[in-house]
Amino acid sequence: MTYVVTESCIRCKYTDCVDVCPVDCFREGPNFLVIDPEECIDCTLCVAECPVEAIYAEDDVPDDQRDFIALNAELSRQWGPIVERKDALPDADDWAQRKDKLSELKR
Numbered sequence: 001m002t003y004v005v006t007e008s009c010i011r012c013k014y015t016d017c018v019d020v021c022p023v024d025c026f027r028e029g030p031n032f033l034v035i036d037p038e039e040c041i042d043c044t045l046c047v048a049e050c051p052v053e054a055i056y057a058e059d060d061v062p063d064d065q066r067d068f069i070a071l072n073a074e075l076s077r078q079w080g081p082i083v084e085r086k087d088a089l090p091d092a093d094d095w096a097q098r099k100d101k102l103s104e105l106k107r
Contacts, residue, residue, distance in 0.1 A: 001058045002037040003046060004072050006065040008054035009033055011095035011104050012088055017046035017055060019085045028082035029075060030106035031089060036076035052096050075107070 010032050017033070018026045025039035026046075035046075035055070047055045056062070058069055095101065 001042055002040040002072075003035050003042065003044070003055055004058055004061050004065075004069050005032070005034050006054050006056060006061060006068045007099075007101050008052040008096075009050075010101040011098075012052055012054075012092040014051050014088045014092060015082065015085045016049040016051060018082050020045040020049050024081050024083045026082050027076045027079040029079045032075075032105055033082065034072040034075045034079065037073050038076075078107070 013028075013031055013033055015026075015033065022043060022045070023039050023041050025036045025041075027034050027036055037058075042057075044057075047057075056065070061069060089095075095104075
């Protein structure tokens with residue numbers, strides 16, 4: 001099992017989770033983070049750190065977010081690692097509670 005970043009992260013990109021990851025499994029895109037399923041060791045540390053509750057165990061991903069399992073795998077092969085915390089996107093707080101943000105994802 002691996003952990004998965006879901007839609008809540010889009011246009012927020014809080015990186016609190018990156019600081020606690022012992023294996024640097026996060027990958028960074030323009031306005032979203034993903035977890036590399038090949039690197040994730042299922043430690044659960046990132047889950048509690050996410051201020052928008054975007055990270056789930058693969059088995060616990062909500063039904064309407066299941067496509068993010070494949071999306072994390074796909075994008076983790078394209079994007080580079082992020083190993084240090086950075087500032088969230090400038091308007092992250094405005095986007096934090098919005099739903100249906102998949103169309104906002106920049107690849």
